[in-house]
Amino acid sequence: MPSAGLLFQALASGVFLGSLYGLIGLGIGLGWGLLRQINLAHFAWVFLSAYITYELKTRLGVDPLLSLLLLVPVFAALGMAVQSLLMRFAITPFNSLLVTFGMTVSVEALLQWIWSADYRRMASLYEEHKFRLGSVVVTYSETITFCLSLLLAGLVWWLLKKTDVGKSVRACAEDPEIATAFGINAKRLSIWLAGLCAGLAACAGVCVALMFTLAPSQIFTWVGVIFAAVMIGRLGSALTPLIGGLVIGIIESMTMALIAPTWAPLVAFMVLILILLLRRSDE
């Protein structure tokens, strides 16, 4: 019988990992739901940001949180540039999957060229420092990831629900022609939204660098679980990717602690299928 300590530690581990799933899924879900693009390059931006964070910290001693000041605007600009390109060539949603897959492969090759295929780990005080919540040990890096995920999900929710820009974005996603008829510049909005998604990827990249060992090939190991988190939620929503991420993360961790680590992905994806089936029968 597992101890209470083991259970609570596994629960905490699931919550923190799930919040990172949610943070990565937030950008994917927004792009998918509001821009109608399945943007696989989002994973490439996350890892590119993680490697730059690693480089800034290792070479120049820049605090990972301070590097956000540089990374967010740079990645936002990158996302906007890519979106302009996609719009210029009128890429369809399905083709966006192929094009962004190509970008991801290119970024993987770039990472391997610059940092080699070997594993990199960023030494950081945030990972070394920890505190206890009862019997549960929590590192600063996990706390930062959790808080950043909550903060950004809340911010995006506020932006979409409470501001005119957000309402315009939702209107464009629902019916672009009518929205344009009401004077909304759909093209400009979608470029700004792509910038926001890439900025979110930059934030997630910092968290990945804080919590994980980096290798270029790991880009693709995140795809399945993040898509599961996004699909558990609702496309284009600000809060549901976080909820989906937490569900997947907690299920994975508890399965590892109570049953066996090999069962974790299986159980998580079975829950996803179950949720999708139940949701379909509700409709």
Place this chain on the structure above:
Amino acid sequence: MQKRSFLKALSSSVLLSSTSTLLHAQTKAIRVGSTLSLTGPLAGTAVMHKIAGEIFIEQLNKRGGLLGRPVEWIVKDDQSKPDLARTLYEQLISGDNVDLLMGPYATANSLAAMGVAQRNGKVLITNSFGIPSLAKYDMHFPAYVMGIDPGTTVPNTLLEAIAASGAKPQSVAMVTSKFPSVVFLSVGAREVFKKRGLREALWLEWEFGNRDFGPIASRLKEANADVVWVGSIGPESIQLLEAMNKIDYKPKIHFHLYPTPGPLAQSPLAANALSVSTFEQHAPFTNNPAYAEVFKMYNERAAKANLPDTAFEIQAANAYTGWQFLEAGVKGAGSLEDAKIAAFLKKNRVDTIVGKVRFDGPNNYGDDLNRIKQLQNGKWLVVHPKDSAFPGSKLNF
């Protein structure tokens, strides 16, 4: 008259042309084809094999190549995928018309290449094949010199090393990746530990590519065994050690099967970690001055390639050993015919960087040259058995 002149001219040109073809054939490079995982999850280790192979080819060509001909290495990227490795080996044989083959990196890809080599009757030298019982092809020669039953010999060597240090462990917690060559050896070790009377406090498996090691670390902490066996490959060891450190758990004796050596050596969390090796860049392995240049070249190129650990260690040594087999086989057979090369290798011992290697056992396996190494002050040092140990070193816990 005109006709006779024409025939003369024709015969002269045919003679000239055939002489030049013959000369060209004699100086034409011998093409050796292989794949390596230049991208994908195995790329971090495969790059070491590439550097070691390139150094060998350069030196070989400086020595005059093989059979008086230069050697050219055609290496393709199998992206760490066995199915792609299979296709690329077919392509190397039928499209690139290579003269000889060299194996890819890692067990699954080697197995895929083995099928192709067997179908085409080509010698296949692998440098990282981890499941000897599956190497049924009689012209396959393994450069990772681990004997036919590493699932028994490796854990026994580990227990001997621990016993020699004076420690008397009573229990073992075993966690392992399901990567084929890793789980195979962990399953073998499990049996050995049972037979030798160690209580199994935990047995857990995870899928290769697992990200969250927190719950596994928590279960190891709860098991609190005397020895922790980590059946790891690549970054898994460092990830697990980080997860253990997070919950303030430090195992007393911890063994890691196939970790990427660099990140582990750089991490203070891995202090005193144990692992296996057939070669490390220290005495007595480096006593032969003939290899001094190899080590220097490798260290420089590994640094240039940004590898975290630039030492010439087991991976590079295995790759280099494989090429030494090929050189010995071709020179010994005096031919590029695969059957003759295989026949020579089976009958003779080959002197390599890891020691003398024989192929007269089952599946062409000979001795297990695996030793136990330990991470001490950021350096991997072989500590057991005594005749291979770094001078003055001993096992620390």
